[in-house]
Amino acid sequence: MTIEDAGTAPTRRTTLADVARQAGVSTALVSLVMRGAPGASPANREKVFRVARELGYVPDSRARALRQGRSQLLGVMFHVQQTFHADVIEGIYEAAEAAGYDVVLSAVTDSRSEDKAIGTLLADRCEAVILVAPTSSREWLAEVGGRLPTVVLVRHVRHPDLSVVRAADVKGLALAVDHLVGLGHTRIVHIDGAGSPSAEQRRRGYRTAMERHGLTPQIVRGGWAEINGSQAVDALLAGGGDLPTAILAFNDPCAMGALSALHRAGIAVPDEVSVVGFDDTHLAGFSHIGLTTVRQDAGLMARLAVARAISLIERSNGADEHGDGVVVPALVVRGTTGPCRR
Amino acid sequence: MTIEDAGTAPTRRTTLADVARQAGVSTALVSLVMRGAPGASPANREKVFRVARELGYVPDSRARALRQGRSQLLGVMFHVQQTFHADVIEGIYEAAEAAGYDVVLSAVTDSRSEDKAIGTLLADRCEAVILVAPTSSREWLAEVGGRLPTVVLVRHVRHPDLSVVRAADVKGLALAVDHLVGLGHTRIVHIDGAGSPSAEQRRRGYRTAMERHGLTPQIVRGGWAEINGSQAVDALLAGGGDLPTAILAFNDPCAMGALSALHRAGIAVPDEVSVVGFDDTHLAGFSHIGLTTVRQDAGLMARLAVARAISLIERSNGADEHGDGVVVPALVVRGTTGPCRR
DNA sequence: CTTAACCCCTAGAACGTTTTAGGTCGCGTG
DNA sequence: CACGCGACCTAAAACGTTCTAGGGGTTAAG
The missing domain is CATH 1.10.260.40 (lambda repressor-like DNA-binding domains)
Structure with missing residues (x-):
């Protein structure tokens, strides 16, 4: 029928x-x-x-929202290819639902810019937006923050109109460096995140930790994707100089790429080279040996972001509500790090 | 200001x-x-x-849609943790934009069921929905199809109210089996997708291809995630019997999990065991050695799905517009398969 | 018998758009 | 001098909800 x-x-x-x-x-x-x-x-x-x-x-949710004058909607901009973002989104859905809000996703892809993604969220009359690892300029983010309550996730940016939830990147890299130094490593190289959000912080964290141990930092250009990690390792190998004994990657995919290139070159992990990632994407837990990595709790960060967004919505007058929520990262030791044998 | x-x-x-x-x-x-x-x-x-x-x-997009009587919206339900779905979504955005439609995403997570995901798409007054790899019952899918134009992606289901876009799974597994047999393998095991969409088709494809070569099929229970692949291999190893010389996994993540477990057990790939995946997730291209896999063209499937959805919307009278769009898969040979050495 | 208090219900005005059906010019043409 | 015609503009009615204000009842209290 x-x-x-x-x-x-x-x-x-x-x-x-x-x-x-x-x-x-x-x-x-x-x-x-x-x-x-x-x-x-x-x-x-x-x-x-x-x-x-x-x-x-x-x-009809649109008619309802129109009449009520409020949409009860939380807009989320994220990068569809970033595995870590998937973990964050799970958490956001959960926290938002618990608070009686709906979630509307707006993905960034190769052909869909952050501007466009945010634009649709504005047109959908979200009451707040959560931007996961935005790469846009500080000015553009500030303009969004000027329009409606905005929480920036996983990127370091300071502005009166923006709330930030992020991990203590500097601390995270210090943990990783300390771990490697504890294993006897001295030649530790950092494959960085290039222009990615929070790449700068992680570089800084790496550099100061190295210097604290009296070691000389070495940074090679990387990125957030697998390909960047493997290309960086290829470059190190091609460089001719002797290989570092440990690699500190910008994030998990980047570390996976590095692992891949090392494997291809017949270099044993962790016997010859140790590798550390960042994020603890749930991929890292399963795949190959298990990646030693610095854990950012995606679920926790999601909950903080949602809570902050909602509090901004609810008392959306009053001046400086914005502030940073910094979660402390933790080292998760798995199979890709071991004692220095060289 | x-x-x-x-x-x-x-x-x-x-x-x-x-x-x-x-x-x-x-x-x-x-x-x-x-x-x-x-x-x-x-x-x-x-x-x-x-x-x-x-x-x-x-x-205000809601007010506009309300007045116009149409939303120009394509709803997409997908599983947020499935890497392949990310590829599909990229394609959907692109195709939809080219056709003048907007896209609204609704994710399925551990805590958010397919029912709920579809429910919000209905409330948002999408003009059609694209369901990526739904696991819901045929009856429930049919009910959705009865409400509005529905395209099911990557799952085999036949019903007058549902359009389907999928790869020729049987053909795909035949390609993989032929490839392995050509390399001299005879003991080829299939780690299946358990209850995942199209798992049944792939089992069948595997079985018939094996029998065509006069080989005896062996299927072990797997799933769509990495963990399933590695657990399946662990089970094979624990089984005590001698290992197969080749493994045909349900999809790429599953294959990655299998690789991981093999690696952990010190079994060389492809020297001792060859591994083949399915999907050609862009992960497969980069990581470790490069996974030999059966390619489903995500972009093409996305375009087909969008085109079908729009044609359903536009002449949304008339009887049996629904039909299947079947794309032919292709074998992509990379580093995880090689000649049988045993 | 009035008045108040309740319970159940409804008319109609919003919400922010788009669209329909005009309305007012200025100007050229018969 | 009508008159028609473009070009430009606006009032007002939709779209599908929610919400305010109030209208009939019935019952209870004064």
Whole structure:
């Protein structure tokens, strides 16, 4: 039956008025019942429910939001190819739902810029946006922050109109360096994140930690993707000089790429070279040997971001609510690091 | 300045009426200008643009959709942790934009079921939905198809209310088996997708291809994630019997998991065991050695799905428009397969 | 018998757009 | 002098909800 009328008249979706007419009541009453608000007799309540189900009525979220003056929507911009972002999104959905908000995703891809992604979120009248690892300029981010409550995730940026939730990158790299030094390594190279968000912080963390140990830092250009990690290692190998004994990658995918290149070159991990990542993407836990990495708790960061976003929405007057939420990273030792043998 | 008034009065977003008032014209005229429709004098056009920019006006997509009676929206349900889906989404955005449609994403996570994901797409009044690798029952999918134009991606399901875009799974597994047999392998085991969409087809493809070569199929239970691949290999190793010389995994992540477990066990790939994946996730191209795999063209499938969805929307009367779009997979030989040495 | 208090219900106005149906100019043409 | 015609503009009605204000009842208290 549903199949039947679907095939014949899929033109207009059924509306509140349709249900009201069919049930012989006013639209206001149907609205009441559908929202579970008080003020309808049990008899009518039951009848409305029955008719609504029969007609397959689903409330129109746009009309609802329009009338209510608020959308209860949290906009999330993320990069679709970043594995870590997937973990964050899981957490955001969960936290938002618990707080009674809906989530609208807007992905950044090769052909879809951050500007465009944010633009649709504005047009959708989100009440706040969470930007996961944005690469846009500080100015553009500030402009977004000027328009509506904005939480920047996983990028370091200081501005009165922006809240930030991020890991203590400097601390994270210090943990990693300390770990490697503890294993006897001295020639530790950092494959950096190039222009990625928070790459600068991680470089700094690496550099100061190295210097604290009296070691000379060496940084080679990398990036956030696998390919960057493997290319960086290829460059190191081609460089001719002797290889470092440990590699500190910008993030997990980058570390995986490095692992890949090392493997291809027949270099044993961790016997000849140790490798450390960053993020603890749930990929890192499973794949090959298990990657030693610096854990950023995606779920925790997601919860903090959502909480901050909502508090910004709710008392959206008053001056300087913005501030940073910094989560402390933790070292997760797995199989890609070992004692220095050289 | 923008910073200033953002801090003080972020209450209501600026509306068409605000712009109209400020520019001293009617809302209708502002609407005209913003849409680039003809019928406004150059002078007014310029003035309206200027005022709109000053006030930071962004049209409310909900109100627009409500009035127009159509949302121009394509809903996409996907699994946020599936790497292959990310590739598909890139393609969908691109194809949809080219056709003048917007995309709304609805993710499935551990805590967010497919039902819920589809529910929000319905409430958002998408004009069609694309379901990427749904695991829901055929009945539930059919019900969705009865409500609005529905394209199922990457899952085999036959129903008059559902369009399907998928790879020729049987052909794909035949390619892989032929490749391995050509390399001299005879003991080829399939780590399957358990209850995943299209797992059944791939099992069948594997089985018939093996039998065609006069070989006896052996299937062990796997799944779509890395962990499933490595657990399956662990089980094989624990089984005590001698190891197969080749492994055919359900998909790339599963294959990566298998590689991981083999590596951990000190078994050389491809010298002792060859491994083949499925999907050609862009991960497979980079990581470790490079995975030999059966390529499903994500971009092509995305384009087909979008085209089908739009054609369903546009002549959304008439009877049996639905049908299958089957793309032919291709074998991509990389480093994880080699001649049988045993 | 009035008045108040409740319960259930409905009319109608919003929300921010687009669209329809005009309305007012200025100007050229019969 | 009508009159028609473009070019430009606007008032007002939609779209599908929610919400405010209030209207009938019934019952209870004064």
